[in-house]
Amino acid sequence: xxxxxxxxxxxxxxxxxxxxxxxxxxxxxxxxxxxxxxxxxxxxxxxxxxxxxxxxxxxxxxxxxxxxxxxxxxxxxxxxxxxxxxxxxxxxxxxxxxxxxxxxxxxxxxxxxxxxxxxxxxxxxxxxxxxxxxxxxxxxxxxxxxxxxxxxxxxxxxxxxxxxxxxxxxxxxxxxxxxxxxxxxxxxxxxxxxxxxxxxxxxxxxxxxxxxxxxxxxxxxxxxxxxxxxxxxxxxxxxxxxxxxxxxxxxxxxxxxxxxxxxxxxxxxxxxxxxxxxxxxxxxxxxxxxxxxxxxxxxxxxxxxxxxxxxxxxxxxxxxxxxxxxxxxxxxxxxxxxxxxxxxxxxxxxxxxxxxxxxxxxxxxxxxxxxxxxxxxxxxxxxxxxxxxxxxxxxxxxxxxxxxxxxxxxx
Amino acid sequence: xxxxxxxxxxxxxxxxxxxxxxxxxxxxxxxxxxxxxxxxxxxxxxxxxxxxxxxxxxxxxxxxxxxxxxxxxxxxxxxxxxxxxxxxxxxxxxxxxxxxxxxxxxxxxxxxxxxxxxxxxxxxxxxxxxxxxxxxxxxxxxxxxxxxxxxxxxxxxxxxxxxxxxxxxxxxxxxxxxxxxxxxxxxxxxxxxxxxxxxxxxxxxxxxxxxxxxxxxxxxxxxxxxxxxxxxxxxxxxxxxxxxxxxxxxxxxxxxxxxxxxxxxxxxxxxxxxxxxxxxxxxxxxxxxxxxxxxxxxxxxxxxxxxx
Numbered sequence: 272x273x274x275x276x277x278x279x280x281x282x283x284x285x286x287x288x289x290x291x292x293x294x295x296x297x298x299x300x301x302x303x304x305x306x307x308x309x310x311x312x313x314x315x316x317x318x319x320x321x322x323x324x325x326x327x328x329x330x331x332x333x334x335x336x337x338x339x340x341x342x343x344x345x346x347x348x349x350x351x352x353x354x355x356x357x358x359x360x361x362x363x364x365x366x367x368x369x370x371x372x373x374x375x376x377x378x379x380x381x382x383x384x385x386x387x388x389x390x391x392x393x394x395x396x397x398x399x400x401x402x403x404x405x406x407x408x409x410x411x412x413x414x415x416x417x418x419x420x421x422x423x424x425x426x427x428x429x430x431x432x433x434x435x436x437x438x439x440x441x442x443x444x445x446x447x448x449x450x451x452x453x454x455x456x457x458x459x460x461x462x463x464x465x466x467x468x469x470x471x472x473x474x475x476x477x478x479x480x481x482x483x484x485x486x487x488x489x490x491x492x493x494x495x496x497x498x499x500x501x502x503x504x505x506x507x508x509x510x511x512x513x514x515x516x517x518x519x520x521x522x523x524x525x526x527x528x529x530x531x532x533x534x535x536x537x538x539x540x541x542x543x544x545x546x547x548x549x550x551x552x553x554x555x556x557x558x559x560x561x562x563x564x565x566x567x568x569x570x571x572x573x574x575x576x577x578x579x580x581x582x583x584x585x586x587x588x589x590x591x592x593x594x595x596x597x598x599x600x601x602x603x604x605x606x607x608x609x610x611x612x613x614x615x616x617x618x619x620x621x622x623x624x625x626x627x628x629x630x631x632x633x634x635x636x637x638x639x640x641x642x643x644x645x646x647x648x649x650x651x652x653x654x655x656x657x658x659x660x661x662x663x664x665x666x667x668x669x670x671x672x673x674x675x676x677x678x679x680x681x682x
Numbered sequence: 683x684x685x686x687x688x689x690x691x692x693x694x695x696x697x698x699x700x701x702x703x704x705x706x707x708x709x710x711x712x713x714x715x716x717x718x719x720x721x722x723x724x725x726x727x728x729x730x731x732x733x734x735x736x737x738x739x740x741x742x743x744x745x746x747x748x749x750x751x752x753x754x755x756x757x758x759x760x761x762x763x764x765x766x767x768x769x770x771x772x773x774x775x776x777x778x779x780x781x782x783x784x785x786x787x788x789x790x791x792x793x794x795x796x797x798x799x800x801x802x803x804x805x806x807x808x809x810x811x812x813x814x815x816x817x818x819x820x821x822x823x824x825x826x827x828x829x830x831x832x833x834x835x836x837x838x839x840x841x842x843x844x845x846x847x848x849x850x851x852x853x854x855x856x857x858x859x860x861x862x863x864x865x866x867x868x869x870x871x872x873x874x875x876x877x878x879x880x881x882x883x884x885x886x887x888x889x890x891x892x893x894x895x896x897x898x899x900x901x902x903x904x905x906x907x908x909x910x911x912x913x914x915x916x917x918x919x920x921x922x923x924x925x926x927x928x929x930x931x932x933x934x935x936x937x938x939x940x941x942x943x944x945x946x947x948x949x950x951x952x953x954x955x956x957x958x959x960x961x962x963x964x965x966x967x968x969x970x971x972x973x974x975x976x977x978x979x980x981x982x983x984x985x986x987x988x989x990x
Contacts, residue, residue, distance in 0.1 A: 274779065278779045281775065285771070513764070513769075514762055515766045517732060517762055518766040520732055521730050521731060521758065522755065522780070523751075523755040523756050523785070
């Protein structure tokens with residue numbers, strides 16, 4: 272078993288280009304995905320969402336709306352004409368335009384339906400979700416305040432038809448002053464303060480890197496590892512195609528030793544690849560891999576065992592390397608998508624969360640999240656390691672049975 | 683050394699071997715001669731434990747092959763038909779790997795690899811990767827890999843397929859050297875010259891049956907055919923010669939501008955043959971009467987050419 276494993280490792284290390292590629296490619300992908308998820312750079316900095324703004328009312332109130340919204344950190348407003356703005360959205364350059372139609376201020380003050388509309392690109396769903404949050408609270412803050420004042424004035428006018436214009440103006444000024452005084456009063460400040468919802472991050476408060484970086488490393492490392500082990504597993508079939516397998520079978524070692532030898536060499540390569548990935552993440556991307564080193568080592572080993580068994584499983588159920596290549600690519604892409612390697616599970620519907628548990632990627636990614644993001648102790652992480660080991664044992668058992676059935680028959 | 687009794691093996695509806703029995707003496711070089719698909723490789727696969735026969739018994743030095751399989755495997759060396767080596771490893775790395783699998787280590791492994799590389803004339807290339815070797819050199823390393831553990835019996839499955847004459851001769855010399863050292867070998871081939879040149883005894887196998895067995899002389903003696911008349915023409919035949927065989931007692935092979943008549947009555951058949959050729963407007967370029975070859979024996983026994 273060890274002789275076969277050592278021979279395989281020697282063969283692997285001799286192909287320097289292949290070794291370099293097997294290590295470089297995941298590094299490149301981790302970096303790209305970390306950039307995509309915003310995992311590289313200052314963690315709390317986020318780009319403001321741009322919103323186009325078409326002011327057809329051009330009144331004091333519409334200008335106030337522009338200023339208030341533009342003052343928000345989460346938003347940056349760009350004034351555009353209606354045609355220009357809708358054109359930019361249709362071309363995919365911007366996500367949305369807020370249009371305030373003629374009569375905006377009058378309607379607000381009269382407490383009527385407000386003539387305004389938001390036009391958006393449905394493809395930019397995520398951006399729109401964030402925009403809505405920032406937009407509604409501020410926009411309705413302004414319009415409702417104005418609307419209440421208008422309603423009050425209208426009510427006074429209707430209930431007191433005998434009042435002269437100068438008396439009405441005087442009352443309106445009084446209402447305006449009362450609103451204004453209240454906004455500037457301590458009571459208003461207290462109310463605003465009291466109504467603020469205090470928020471505390473229970474997870475990720477003492478962050479190690481950031482969420483995007485952990486997602487990129489955990490997701491990509493496992494997916495790339497699966498591709499690597501699938502090709503290592505295929506070396507078993509290469510032995511068969513090259514005729515060396517027959518020679519191995521006539522030698523005084525058991526057929527199972529051949530399989531275990533292959534597993535051992537694949538495991539070595541898997542551990543090497545994951546170790547290099549995490550060292551790269553530490554040195555180049557700033558992930559503190561020493562935060563829980565024993566847990567990391569055990570998680571690397573568990574993930575490597577589960578992935579290795581997948582590679583051997585593929586080799587044992589397929590009859591040629593071509594079959595391994597196409598079938599494993601398909602399976603890896605599916606389980607990686609399910610398990611959250613390609614896209615974080617938080618963006619997926621509930622059903623996908625349930626399906627994810629069948630994926631090696633899911634358990635490994637969750638394990639790495641436990642270590643780096645949730646910063647849980649080993650006692651909380653080990654169940655995920657056990658699941659990975661369980662997957663490894665199950666796939667290895669099936670592989671041994673299939674191996675005996677398929678390969679020994681075909682010599 | 684090796685006794686195989688009534689070996690049978692079938693794949694679905696194809697009978698690859700039918701009650702094949704063999705008895706190989708210690709130090710003997712036994713040739714298994716037959717066309718492609720005759721059952722040579724299946725026989726070797728069964729004798730070397732790679733395949734289990736459907737029925738029959740295999741005894742090595744009086745003990746069943748399967749009684750202690752690991753021990754039996756250590757007695758056996760197999761030179762497969764294909765180059766069963768790792769192309770991206772060097773010759774020495776390949777040999778050390780195969781040697782280690784048989785439990786040879788350290789100095790013993792080192793000296794054995796050196797000895798074999800010397801024997802096969804590849805010492806100066808031992809640190810080169812197999813993929814840089816010529817076909818003949820690969821074949822030689824392929825043989826060396828089967829000899830590292832000092833096997834008692836070696837199966838060579840067509841070890842000279844696809845190589846140049848020079849490498850073939852070198853391999854013949856190695857085999858003769860191993861034979862002279864007393865190594866028992868079973869050699870399969872569909873080249874009759876190889877069997878004639880190398881083997882002490884020859885078994886002729888066709889469609890899973892051993893149809894004749896013995897030394898070359900014994901096979902010749904048992905054959906009704908005694909001589910071969912080889913004729914070469916300067917032109918190809920224009921007339922239909924398909925019925926010409928009816929005029930002779932022996933077997934007639936016609937190919938392009940050559941004709942071989944295997945006969946037991948060369949004295950009477952020769953004048954007839956010349957007369958018929960003249961009648962068919964075939965101009966003789968060369969005519970030779972040779973002693974009987976394995977090819978003719980095979981043709982007589984099976985009715986088909988060895989290379990069919």
